[in-house]
Amino acid sequence: MKAEIITIGDEVLRGEIVDSNKATLAQRLLQLDIECHHQVSVRDDRDDMRDAFLRALGRSDVVLVSGGLGPTRDDITSEVMAETFGRNLFLHEDSLEQIRAFFARIGREMTDTNRKQALFPDAAEVLLNPIGTAPGFAVKEQGSVFYCMPGVPSELVQMMDEQVLPRLAEQLEAPGGMMKMKVKVRVRVRARILRTFGMGESTLESELVDIARDGDAQLAFRTTFPDNLLRVFARATSIAEADAKIERVAKAIRERLGDIIYGEDDEGLETIVGRLLVEQGRTLAVAESCTGGLIAERVTAVPGSSAYFLGGVVAYANSAKQTLLGVPEPLLAEHGAVSEPVARAMAEGVRERFGADFGVATTGISGPDGGTDEKPVGLVYVAIATASRTHADQFVFPLDRARHRMLTSQVGLDWVRRSLLGLELVGPSLLRRQAGGPPPTGTRS
Amino acid sequence: MKAEIITIGDEVLRGEIVDSNKATLAQRLLQLDIECHHQVSVRDDRDDMRDAFLRALGRSDVVLVSGGLGPTRDDITSEVMAETFGRNLFLHEDSLEQIRAFFARIGREMTDTNRKQALFPDAAEVLLNPIGTAPGFAVKEQGSVFYCMPGVPSELVQMMDEQVLPRLAEQLEAPGGMMKMKVKVRVRVRARILRTFGMGESTLESELVDIARDGDAQLAFRTTFPDNLLRVFARATSIAEADAKIERVAKAIRERLGDIIYGEDDEGLETIVGRLLVEQGRTLAVAESCTGGLIAERVTAVPGSSAYFLGGVVAYANSAKQTLLGVPEPLLAEHGAVSEPVARAMAEGVRERFGADFGVATTGISGPDGGTDEKPVGLVYVAIATASRTHADQFVFPLDRARHRMLTSQVGLDWVRRSLLGLELVGPSLLRRQAGGPPPTGTRS
CATH class of the missing domain: 3.40.980.10 (MoaB/Mog-like domain)
Structure with missing residues (x-):
């Protein structure tokens, strides 16, 4: 037809x-x-x-x-x-x-x-x-x-x-x-999407070149910023057979790529993070500077998020970072608002004030203006605080404002996922470096 | 061609x-x-x-x-x-x-x-x-x-x-x-978009039926939720002539519709509100419950927003409404989180805590779950506080979660615009009622 x-x-x-x-x-x-x-x-x-x-x-x-x-x-x-x-x-x-x-x-x-x-x-x-x-x-x-x-x-x-x-x-x-x-023997077509974050498309492609050649199922690559999606696609004379083909290929891909696959089909990272938080009975609060509410907005776009999302502070002004998040004034004066110590203090502050299990913070320069020689446009710090430790890292994403904010929010959410699964808290560039491919989205400074 | x-x-x-x-x-x-x-x-x-x-x-x-x-x-x-x-x-x-x-x-x-x-x-x-x-x-x-x-x-x-x-x-x-x-005389085509918020498409069309018939320029209607856009489109043998035609028609439309036209072409309400805040040297802070960070995200998507946006609180949990916004516990206990008194207290609280000229607050039930007979899915309160007064209103928007949040954020932003321009603080349904057309997006309860 x-x-x-x-x-x-x-x-x-x-x-x-x-x-x-x-x-x-x-x-x-x-x-x-x-x-x-x-x-x-x-x-x-x-x-x-x-x-x-x-x-x-x-x-x-x-x-x-x-x-x-x-x-x-x-x-x-x-x-x-x-x-x-x-x-x-x-x-x-x-x-x-x-x-x-x-x-x-x-x-x-x-x-x-x-x-x-x-x-x-x-x-x-x-x-x-x-x-x-x-x-x-x-x-x-x-x-x-x-x-x-x-x-x-x-x-x-x-x-x-x-x-x-x-x-x-x-x-x-x-x-x-x-x-x-229709033709006599009906052909069944099935597809599954594996969603990855943190590895560039060409790296993915070279990592999976032999699996793509396999022939049992087709493999296609697609970028939906900031994710790279793998589409596994199979034809067979029955749905069960097509699904079995897909399952074989998906398994091989999972073994190869490991934890950069965060989900399947149309479930975004915010949905996956939400499900993990519910499963483990944990809660989240966010302190956002450069992402300006984007993380909170993404988390709360998921129905039922009130079960695990306690809230957030969008701390654009320095005074808000002090008053609402308890970031010490000397820290701001010494390191500036866009700095690792401030990111850490924001994550710890929001976790404590909301009484959450996880506090995530972002502070950076999304541009197009506001950069200096020392702190260029694209610089950003992401931090995550739990009861036992705080982790922070510095990135430089040479992207436009909208993509800079989106990629930063994705790192923050991915760190919540990684924390919940006991995985290492790495960013997109580190994954790239490990995999040896060219950088598609940013450069770790 | x-x-x-x-x-x-x-x-x-x-x-x-x-x-x-x-x-x-x-x-x-x-x-x-x-x-x-x-x-x-x-x-x-x-x-x-x-x-x-x-x-x-x-x-x-x-x-x-x-x-x-x-x-x-x-x-x-x-x-x-x-x-x-x-x-x-x-x-x-x-x-x-x-x-x-x-x-x-x-x-x-x-x-x-x-x-x-x-x-x-x-x-x-x-x-x-x-x-x-x-x-x-x-x-x-x-x-x-x-x-x-x-x-x-x-x-x-x-x-x-x-x-x-x-x-x-x-x-x-x-x-x-x-x-x-091409034809001997080259035809020039020009277009301008007038962006409106608050009146339904068919009401707009019946309001403008004579202008649309005028013939000097074409008029087309388009909905980009939650806005309705009017496209004025003219052909002439010179750009100046085409622009003059458009200007005549745009002027007539402006006289007819007044303040529901908030901007032109591709400038969204967040851009217009930002420009007005800069012009008047005023600042904004937001307290969001059901919109979950969407207003803050939209405001900060505009480059340079740090000049007028001080920040916001996403207060999903009741305790956050108390601790971070100073909403009195008895108010929450008596009226519930989704209520006019709480919306007012949130707007006043965030304005005070951030030291802003305007505080905007939202609290509602975006669904799909969480409604009761008394407080159905779709119910929402929006409030805006200034130094001299606080205004709040109740709406019921029977929309899906994403649209409910978007429409609510648009009402909040439009109230900032209306406050800055000294206009009456009405919502989409009131505009509808005044204009006598059918409601496209929601029903005021």
Whole structure:
């Protein structure tokens, strides 16, 4: 079964937004082993939309369309699709009622512009939208099925998961359904992501060159700053067989790389750290200067983090470092705010004040300004304090402000993980040095 | 001049990465007033690539291709383009030398696989890549020009800016060059974004319906949660004329909408608030419970924020609210952590402890768990304290955790802006109520 994704909107074509809907939809198609062969984006333009629909009709069995279902003049997906396939529009009374009910629920009158959201091409199947005003619809044309969904990501995801994926699964399995389009022996595709932090991509690649050549499963490398991800990917005639292939390769990789693999698939370091803290019944507090709240924000983005995260202090001003974290004034005067002794004092101070098991601190110069010859932009100190000891280290990350903060926050979180697992507290550069590859992200001073 | 963007790579089609290259390239084309009409992504597949190249040839004057220039077996852009346009490949000795030099510089031997990166279709113009191994190339075919660039974003951007944009500019201006493809009178396109917070998209649209119909400039609506953006877009024969059209329409919109417009183009609310604080010589501190550091993180993401941001406390645990912010224990016991009195005490406490002009506080239930009948998921209190008064309000935002936190942080920042400008401290729902449109993001309880 060949799938295609079409997203519609001037803002996409003008580059005003990075269109993540295509990736979202493609990932979900893979859950059903359906591969996406084409992705197309067009403006809110009748001719371009018609061309895209006709082109997709000729080459794809499933076409996922996103965008152009809203109430505004620009939103013409339903209209253009009807026109393209020579159909009339009909008013779907149930949808109109639901749109009206949606507005009633939020205490408003429905406006006339919203009425057009209940117009669909003849013979379309309407797809409910429980969280917005724009229902979607499915249209069958010459053996292809077009699923039209809203462009708002949250509404798109819900409609894809609740309405479209079940229909696709049904079509795949139904006798006389889409199965007939598929090859006799169904190929199962499975993938697993191993998430690593601390080793550069080219080092990883040379470390794993023989495993990558193995052939039992494919291995691909991908950077999602500050992590490097390894994708292990296998095809087989059954899911169990594909999974077994992946497991063999993943095991070999784990043996080779050890503790720089911190997690799998879409679980970020903050999720892994949270789980370890829960498992061990430990708590965390953070004192942030250059990361400015980023560590706290990442930790608390995880639902349930209140079980182990006690809080933090964003100590931008020196006076805050003294008053709220108890960093001694002479220490600040002698070493400066960006220094190892201050980082240590911040970590110890926040641990003590919040009564936490772990205190993590950052202080550095994320730039673009504020550097000196002695303390250049990029310099940063990270510290972690426990009841028994405090560890700190100095790094220089020659990165832009956003990446400098992100990498620093990742070192802090990784040190919590390493502490909880009894691993050595090393930073990205030390791992690099051990592995012997070129530095991708920073230089340890 | 019609432009098209083609990105190549299995990882894009499988949704493993969100392909931001298309947006990057489209934005840069607009710098030369060149509009992108089509964006297409295909796998590393000969047939799909050939189809995409041929399709682009038929409809686009400029085709920007990204990806498939690396050394691996998957990288076949040069080969497939040569095949598609019936050309041979030639070895570009200079490129081979540069690739060899690149490896020498990083202390490695060039491998044989890298040799293919110096093979280009006959008559191609080679585009240097000073920061990677993959040179790009330009190919003219039947009046269309294909610019093939690497998929690595940093290399792509540099090649686009240094090699492709100057060539495009030259072609636009050269007599007998691309100009002949263009209409006689060159059309200039200009756009401006007005950023609004607090009013729903359909309300905005009905408020501005007559201005949108005006015809002097186009008006488009776009949501970048939690903001709604208005894009004013004009064509004219000169930039000055296009700008004048935009200015007329922008002025009319400003008169209509007033203070819900907080800024323009790509300046977020945190940047605007920062500039106002600098201008007025005022300082800010934040006390965050449910937003968990997000406000501090956003404020400190702006370079130079240390001039006005003193710091913050992320008070997740009740004890932290007492110890670090001085919230009285009886207040917590009587009203609970998620309550207006506690929000007020947090704002006042953080303002006092940091010695700031403004103290902003948030406390709420971002979910997905932790709600009760009396205090449901989505409930949140925001407070702002100054020397003379403290203002607080209660909202219920029925949103997922990430959006709940983002919207709450936006209310907090908007209140700082409103305080600095002497405006009424209203939230998104109150603005909605005044304007009479439907609520897009939340319901005030």
